[in-house]
Amino acid sequence: xxxxxxxxxxxxxxxxxxxxxxxxxxxxxxxxxxxxxxxxxxxxxxxxxxxxxxxxxxxxxxxxxxxxxxxxxxxxxxxxxxxxxxxxxxxxxxxxxxxxxxxxxxx
Amino acid sequence: xxxxxxxxxxxxxxxxxxxxxxxxxxxxxxxxxxxxxxxxxxxxxxxxxxxxxxxxxxxxxxxxxxxxxxxxxxxxxxxxxxxxxxxxxxxxxxxxxxxxxxxxxxxxxxxxxxxxxx
Numbered sequence: 001x002x003x004x005x006x007x008x009x010x011x012x013x014x015x016x017x018x019x020x021x022x023x024x025x026x027x028x029x030x031x032x033x034x035x036x037x038x039x040x041x042x043x044x045x046x047x048x049x050x051x052x053x054x055x056x057x058x059x060x061x062x063x064x065x066x067x068x069x070x071x072x073x074x075x076x077x078x079x080x081x082x083x084x085x086x087x088x089x090x091x092x093x094x095x096x097x098x099x100x101x102x103x104x105x106x107x
Numbered sequence: 108x109x110x111x112x113x114x115x116x117x118x119x120x121x122x123x124x125x126x127x128x129x130x131x132x133x134x135x136x137x138x139x140x141x142x143x144x145x146x147x148x149x150x151x152x153x154x155x156x157x158x159x160x161x162x163x164x165x166x167x168x169x170x171x172x173x174x175x176x177x178x179x180x181x182x183x184x185x186x187x188x189x190x191x192x193x194x195x196x197x198x199x200x201x202x203x204x205x206x207x208x209x210x211x212x213x214x215x216x217x218x219x220x221x222x223x224x225x
Contacts, residue, residue, distance in 0.1 A: 031209070032209060032210055034209070034211040034212070036152075036212075042217075043215035043217055043218060044202075044212070044215055046207065046211050046212060046213045049207060049208050049209045049211035049213075050208060050211075053208070055207075055213060087152055089152075089211070089212075091209055091210025094166050095166065095168055096154050096210060097154065098151055098152040098153070098154070099151070100151050101151045
């Protein structure tokens with residue numbers, strides 16, 4: 001199975017900050033990388049698919065980049081509603097594994 | 108709009124069985140593959156099982172293989188997960204998820220909680 005490793009595991013930031021979360025795959029997954037946001041008690045929400053494509057309705061302050069084994073999710077200017085846990089997921093080969101998550105907290 | 112509603116969760120003893128259901132609407136269910144994903148309390152997301160649109164292709168996570176069975180009824184727009192020989196570590200919120208571009212999951216239900224405990 002392909003292992004997905006996110007860093008950092010947690011992150012403290014302030015409203016208006018620019019933040020970047022990284023995700024590494026244990027082998028090349030081309031651009032088959034997706035990002036999700038999850039708030040407590042809620043289902044995950046798809047933000048980015050195919051490494052850099054913004055899901056419909058997701059604010060443009062979210063962006064993704066990368067290919068192969070290294071990927072990033074960037075939030076250009078944090079809004080209060082962005083404090084949540086973020087997961088990457090590879091969809092290159094089954095099982096479609098997730099990273100362990102990055103909890104973004106208010107500083 | 109895609110709507111997915113899970114049901115069937117609850118408290119069950121170790122070794123017991125439970126059948127989860129997922130009612131789908133807002134899209135042509137019969138033409139899409141479907142997935143189950145779970146999340147243990149305070150933990151991350153774990154993909155559990157996949158079924159193709161015609162049920163011809165099925166995959167399971169190693170952690171549930173031989174104990175769980177995924178199925179679907181396209182006439183009823185419904186997805187199922189039969190869970191047998193349940194273990195403490197199967198305690199989780201179970202979500203059904205519909206596929207999108209590039210293997211992503213844009214559609215999620217609210218989840219149903221399965222608690223395995225004596």
